[in-house]
Amino acid sequence: MEYDTHEDSTNRVGSTPKYNSKAFWTKEFQASDRALRKFHERGKKTIKRFCDDRDVHNVAPVTSLNLFHSNIVTLRSMMFGQTPRVEVDRRFNDSEDDVARTGTLILERILNTDIQLEGGQGFQEALQYALDDYLLPGLGVCRVRYDFETEEYESSTTSFSEDGDEVLEVETLEEVTDEWVPIEYVHWKDFKWSAGARIWSEVRWVAFKTCMPKHKVEKRWGKKIAEALNYKTEKPADNDDPDQTSPQQVAEIWEIWCKESGKLYWYSDGYDKLIETGDDPLDLEGFFPMPQPLMANLTTGALIPTPDFYYAQDLYNEIDVIEARISILTKAVKAVGVYDKSAEGVKRMLQEGVDNDLIPVDNWAMFAEKQGIRGQIDWMPIESIVGAIQQLQGLRNDTIQLLYQSTGLSDILRGQSSGERISATEQGLKAKFASIRIQAMQDRFSQFATGLQRLKAEIISKHYAPETIIKQSNIAFTPDHVYAPQAIALIKDDENAIWRIQVRPESVAMVDYAQMKQDRMEYINSLAMFMQSSAPLAALDSGITPYLIELLKWGLAGFKGSQEIEGVLDRAVNQAVQAQAQKAQQPPEPSPEEKKQQGEMQKMQMQFQQDMQKQQTQFQQAMQEIAAKQKADMTKIFAKLQADIQKEAAQARFNMMERLTQPGGNGA
Secondary structure, three states: OOOOOOOOHHHOOOOOOOOOOHHHHHHHHHHHHHHHHHHHHHHHHHHHHHOOOHHHOOOOOOOOOOHHHHHHHHHHHHHOOOOOOOEEEEOOOOOOOHHHHHHHHHHHHHHHHHHHHHHHHOHHHHHHHHHHHHHOOOEEEEEEOOEEEEEEEEEEEEEEOOOOOEEEEEEEEEEEEEEEOOEEEEOOOOEEEOOOOOOHHHOOEEEEEEEEEHHHHHHHHOHHHHHHOOOEEOOOOOOOOHHHOOOOEEEEEEEEEEOOOOEEEEEOOOOOOOOEEEEOOOOOOOOOOOOOOEEOOOOOOOOOOOOHHHHOHHHHHHHHHHHHHHHHHHHHOOOOEEEOOOOHHHHHHHHHOOOOOOOOOOOHHHHHHOOHHHHHEEEOOHHHHHHHHHHHHHHHHHHHHHHHHHHOOOHHHHOOOOOOOOOHHHHHHHHHHHOHHHHHHHHHHHHHHHHHHHHHHHHHHHHOOHHHHHHHHOHHHOHHHHHHHHHHHHHHOHHHHOOOEEEEOOOOOOOOHHHHHHHHHHHHHHHHHHHHHHHHHHHHOHHHHHHHHHHHHHHHOOOOOOHHHHHHHHHHHHHHHHHHHHHHOOOOOOOHHHHHHHHHHHHHHHHHHHHHHHHHHHHHHHHHHHHHHHHHHHHHHHHHHHHHHHHHHHHHHHHHHHHHOOOOOOOO
């Protein structure tokens, strides 16, 4: 932690006078605006180019081949194919750590239920908008909030006065009835950070802009502040079209999170002092209510993103110029020529001639002497124009291929093929190496989504009441409810939980149905082989059953989504141990007379055992027949599962193609 040596000691980092000054934040905002000015200008031009706004082109082509729009739509579809499912796992997958396993199950249930309840209005929508901002202007931002509802209730206590009289005291209290952590999208121009930072860890403060009408300002801060703020018409941050301006008058208010002072400040340019100063309401480990934003093309020189478009804009412009020339020359390719004005028959032939029609010509001898039609008319040489068009088309295709190499959208990713016959292995390697750049972008986006969910899990662990955690996870109605109190205590214990619980990144790209089926089939086959191999051991000695189940549980801990199945195996282990303990309780040592009687009984049972062995053999044969029938039934079930998965995959591809071909947005 550093101190400002140029000011009084009362203005040290963490003290209030320095940061409570309106002038201080005005200077900070001015420095941030200067640093972000070029980025904002580039971002606005990039969005206009994506929307095919011609006034930002370097040329005014007759026809524009907007490949930038097509490439962005392709990248968007490849990077975000589904709403991510959060996976929470034990950090070390210890099979005996049932408390941590139950804690992961609780967090996973709450996080995934929130995603499903939010639907298109919450997490999924925020991720989609942030991805669009990342691909176009180069900055995608989302943040988390902590909201709750309370209800008032009266609490009465009885006390006694000095005279010994009983006094009933009634106090009005509040209790939290519901809690939630929404994830919100932040527009790329509604977000600022401290100037001078080279990497994200050097950022001293971040600020989020909110446009509030007067009645909301008055409700939040009172009438006096509402009357003092400046209000203006609201318009889109990246659109200068006056027709898009809203008639509503709003005040621009910035919510500042200062890491150095550990406080929040509310700032408005039209107010002579800060609107409000408050303490950190979330107590997050990284302080900021957001992960590192999605920033394109960063360097360690300055934390300023650069849109991808500016690294390929020359190629995009060149393609537009070539396409414009092709369009102009294509319009020139038509039947145009000159003819002898005195040859009326030629003119009539062109204007009046139809199929199987003859045009009379006066003075035929003179007409023939001038070589007939060939001597009376001369057509424009369109062969040269067609040749120029073909040359331009070849140049355009070469430039497009160069653009694909520059942007990383290679032929294999766009579904194109050279027509050569290659093996499946070679095709897989080609796709793997061709998609390295896209995979890196997918991983970055997945980490961004994971960062938001980790912040959400941190807020749940620090601020949710245990009753809310039990209610939202519904853990009380599962077999693991016995571990719930300890698991909730672990979740609330930040220092201990970090070593035993982790939120894992999950892909947000398209679902690989073939891989999902392969993983499940591999697990079921491995489970079947283990049970088949361990059955003879359990038959020889029933006491070994608990150890076999523990071995199975150890192997199961490495599979995704195994928390609930492990709970079932825990109960199986307990039952096996109890059965073994009951069996271990042997009766007292029999007397000699009893031993003699037992010997006689054994002789009498010999014949009975032989009969039983025959019956057992018949029973085993019957069980083998049943097992064969069950195996056939499982084969049918697996075949149906494969058909259903293929059907879902086909439907997903159909939905994607339908969205990409819709007019006005996703058509490439």
